Amino acid sequence: MTKYGLRARVFTLTLAPTLIIGLLLSAFFTMSRYRDLEHQLISTGASIIEPLAISTEYGMADHNREAVRRLISYAHRKHSQIVRSIAVFTNNNELFVTSNFHRNFEALMYPDDQPFPMLLETQLNENNLILRAPILREGQFNNSSLPGYQAETLGYIALELDLSALRLQQYQEIFTALMVLLFGLTLSSLFAYRLMKDVTRPISHMVSVVDRIRRGHLDVRIEGQLLGELDTLKNGINAMAISLSEYHIEMQQSIDQATSDLRETLEQLEIQNVELDIAKKRAQEAARVKSEFLANMSHELRTPLNGVIGFTRQMLKTRLSTSQQDYLQTIEKSANNLLTIINDILDFSKLEAGKLLLENIPFDFTDALDEVMKLLAPSAHEKGLELTLKVDNRIPTGLIGDPLRIQQVLTNLIGNAVKFTERGNIDVAVEVKADREENIDLQFMVRDTGIGISERQQAQLFQAFSQADASISRRYGGTGLGLVITQKLVTQMGGEISLTSRLHQGSTFWFSLRLTKTDLPVSQPIDTSSLMNRKLLLIEPNMQAASVIQQRLIRAGIHVTYRSTMPDEAEHHDFALLNLSPGEQPPLASVLDMVFKAEQISDKVIVTLPTTELALSERLLNAGVTACLPKPLGHRKLYETLVTEPDMLGEPEGLPIPQAAPRILPITVMAVDDNPANLKLISALLSERVETVITATGGRKAVEYAHQKHFDLVFMDIQMPEMDGVTACQEIHKTELNHTTPVIAVTAHAMAGERERLIKAGMDDYLTKPIEEPILEQMLAKWTSAHDSHPDNGLANGTGLTEAHHPESSTEQAVTADPNISWNWDLALKQAAGKEDLARDMLQMLLDFMPEVEMLVNEALDGKEIDLWPPIHKLHGSCAYSGVPRLKNLCHRIETELKAGASIRDIEPELFELVDEMNNVVKASKRYRP
Structure with a gap:
């Protein structure tokens, strides 16, 4: 919106009323005068034409043109200043006589299609005025008084008047009005100018003075004598200027004082910044020293502990007395506890530094949970606690995530529950929160009936090196890091963790995670079709444990009859599952009596024992029991025991099931890998399945071979x-x-999106290391169906294995092994497809390469500029087939951090740990040579 000044406003408000009123009055009087002049001319014309219409009656009646001409000519001469022409027309609308020649008589005539008017008619045009009056016969007969009488029309007379004089007079009137209006405006302008001189000029001066005061000229004043209120305003502005000047002086003094104080403060801050910088450098140096200390402590503590644990387990495999076995188990438990504390401290340090990396691999979800339950069952059963696991039926078998960290979280939570519970149950449940097309949200809950936690104590649970009560560490032990590590692990996996608890009424810890579904074969499926509609008698004193077992059995299609104790009489069943509760230790005679009754009403008797009562298993097997299993029952072990024939249960575990030799495919395959161990393994696996295998030690060599020979299939390493x-x-x-x-x-990278990236880059399919033989067979069947037309092999029409599974990725199937053992021969044998010679060759190639890696790592730690990624990557590939899971995980973490741009200083603790672990592998391989 436009803002007008005071001068413009005064000028506008002064002239606007004069202009508006003058315009209105001038317009009104001009229009009135304009119309009066027109009416006056019409009246004059009427006074001329009406007498002529009466006078020409007799001339028209006698057709005396001369008489009529004299009349109209006289009238024309008498009013010649306004009359242009006078014409008389007959009743036939023909010109009878005219006062002078007219160029256009049609303009004076009535139109032929209109009747003559009986009264005077006027027609005002732009430059003339035409009047027409009828000539009536009224002089011969006096019948005008008769009703309905109408005089005879003899014709009409037309008079044309000139409007030039009229227009001139009208223009004179308008001009006069405008002159009067202009005079009024001029007079108003003089008054407005005078008003602006007396008012606006002083105000403008005041505005200028105020602006100078605003810009800091506080000594400026308004001088002179002004009128009325303006003089009062002048005095106020001068007083304001005086006040501002005094305030400015005071403010300047304050600013000077504040500046002096600020200068002193800045000097102090500069000193503090120097001190903080020194403290920061000291803290960084302390962090570096801490990392070195942790790495050194990891080496110094893990090496003797691994020896203690390893030799203790070797001793436990020998024939021992009960006391010796008890002592060795105590030693192993104490060493494992110490190792757990060390691992907690190292994990906490890595989490604090943001260096703990998560895996994203397929795994069997239920098997992973059963491993945790199996690991923690002895400590729970020693205290007489029942440990149960309930898994939602909607959870798929295969999921993608970090199984090791999920197990670590559950181990911490269940271990705490066992530690702080004296009697009752520890129930673990996993439920589905949300099921999507690709992901599934799970909620894990660990409930106990322990001492509980007060609301005040709950706030301290997730703080490092603290526990709910100061007496807890003295009574139960622990570092106070378990829940902190658990919380950080859950958060890093994208979940959340919390608890609900009441003092002396138990606690419930829960955490939620989002995992990705997978259709990959993560474990060997169990065929439970033979158990459909079979009958089983379930004996379980603990209601919660009975509910969990019953749900698992019903899922397999078994009809379950549940009893809390052994009934005296019952109908016949196919199976009897007898469960002994931990802590009760019933007499052997009572157990044997219960087994005897079960044998009378069932074909197969299975007894589950607490891990503290496994010594009873031999007595029970001798008494006729089909199998003895430890509690809590793993779902795989339970189903395998039910479907396996009784004479097969006594065979040693771990022996490979004989399988038919794979059929040799008549194709030529090229295997490409820069790692000799990997190349040797894949070559050996392919040689058992295809006729010709060509190996290439690098990408450039493979391209040379491709120019020389046609291949039916190429297996290509990526890095x-x-x-x-x-x-x-x-x-x-x-x-x-x-x-x-x-x-x-x-490739060894089985991360999400890797398959899509490689296929988009030109690859035809995707296979992960370590290579599993079933997956390799499926891959060969998928891509070689066109080369085989045998009617029985299932490949001629592209069916067979490829319809059941499309191997997008594979993962190392779990082999039961202690994660603290550096080398596992069973795992190495499995990774070498059961071939002992190949497993030994793989191990020897790894051992031969490790000194070179150790030398490069030590040189990098000494400060030399060495690119560690190629040797670490090569070592990582060799570890995938040598039974060294700890070394393989270390290589994976270091390789991932190096690819992310980490410096040697950032991964210094991991490099120390890598050197230690390589030494552990060498020692472990020397102690045991199969």
Whole structure:
């Protein structure tokens, strides 16, 4: 909106009323005068034409043109200043006589299609005025008084008047009005000017003075004598200027004082910044020293502890007395507790530094939970606690996540529940919160009947090196880091953790996670079809444990009859499952009596024992029991025991099931890998299944072979020097011989999105390390169906294994092994497809390569500029087939951090741990040579 000044407002408000009123009055009087002049001219014309209409009656009646002409000519001459022409027309609308010649008589005539008017008619045009009056016959007969009489029309007379004089007079009137209006405006302007001089000029001066005061000229004043209120305003402005001047002086003094104080403060802050910088450097140095200390302590403590634990377990495998076995078990338990404390401190340090990396691999969810329950069952059963696991039926078998960290979280929570519970149950449950197409949200709950936690104590639970009560650490032990590590692990996995508890009434810890579904074969499925509609008698004193077992059995289609104690009489069943509760220790005679009764009413008797009562198993087996299983029952072990024939249960575990030798496919395959161990393994696996295997030690070599020979299939490693697998694949597809040959990516990176990235880059399929034989067979069946037309092999029409599974990724199937053992021969044998010679060769190649890696790592730790990623990557690939899971995980973490741009200083603790672990592998391999 436009803002007008005072001068413009005064000028506008002074002239606007004069202008508006003048315009209105001038317009009113001009229009009135304009119309009066027109009416006056019409009246004059009427006074001329009406007498002529009466006078020409006799001339018209006698057709005396001369008489009529004299009349109208006289009238024309008498009023010649306004009359242009006078014409008389007959009743036939024909010109009878005119006063002078007229160029356009049609303008004076009535239209032929209109009747003559009986009264005077006027027609005002732009430049003339035409009047028409009828000529009536009224002189011969006096019948005008008769009703309905109408005089005869003899014709009419037309008079044309000139409007020039009229228009001139009208213009004179308008001009006069405008002059009067202009005079009024001029007079108003003089008054407005005078008003602005007396009012606006002083005000403008005041505005200028105020503006100078605003800009800091506080000594400026308004001088002179002004009128009325303006003089009062002048005095006020001068007084304000005086006050501002005094305030400015005071404020300047305050600013000077504040500036002096601020200068002193800044000097103090500068000193503090120097001190903080020194403290920061000291803290960084302390953190570095702490990392070195933790790494050194990891080496110094883990090495003797691994020896203690390893030799203790070896001793436990020998024949021992009961006391010796008890002592060794105590030693092993104490060593494991100490190792747990060390691992807690190291994990906490890594979590605090943000260096703990999570895996994202497929795994069998229920098997992973059963491993945790199996690990913690002895400590729970020693205290007489019942430990149960309930898994929601909607949870799929295969999920993708970090099973080790999930197990670590559950181990911490269940371990705390066991520690702080004296009697009752510890119930673990996993439920589905949300089930989506690709992901599933799970909620884990650990309930106990222990001492509980007060509301005040709950606030301290997730603080480092603290416990709910100061007396707890003295009574129950512990570092106070378990829940802190648990919370940080859950948070890093994208979940949340909390608890509900009341003092002396138990606690419930829960945490939620989002995991990804997978259809990959993460474990060997169990065929439970033979158990459908079979009958089982379930004896379980604990209601919660009975409910969990009953749900698992019903899921397999078994009809379950539940009793809390052994009935004296019952109908016949196919199975009897007798469960002994921990802590009760019933007499052997009572147990044997219960087994005898069960044998009378069932074909197969299975007894589950607390881990503290496993010594009874031999007596019970001798008494005729089909099998003795430890509590809590793992779902896989339970189903396997039910479906296995009684004469097969006594065989040693771990022996491979004989399988038919795979059929040799008549194809030529090229295997490409820069790691000799990996290349040797995949070559050995392929040689058992295809006729010809060509090996290439790098991408460039593979491209050379592709130019020389056609291959039916290519297995390509991704991370290789000189030329990586993706580039080699693209070059192979450009060759004339192999432009359509399928190239399968073989990589140790089984992270989300890796398969899509490689296929988008040109690969035809995706296979992860370590290579599993079933997955390899499925891959061969998928891509070689066109090469085989045998009617019985299931490949001729592209069916068979490829319809059941599309191997997008694979993972190392779990082999039951202690994670604290550096080398596991069973795992190495499994990774080498059961071939002992190949497993030994793989281990020896790993041992031969480790000194080179150790030398490079030590040089990097000494400060030399060395690129550690290639040797660590190569070592990582070798670990995948040598039964060294701890070394493999270490290599994976270091390789991932190096790819993310970490410096040697950032991964210094992991490098120390890598050197220690390589030494542990060497020692472990020397102690045991199969």
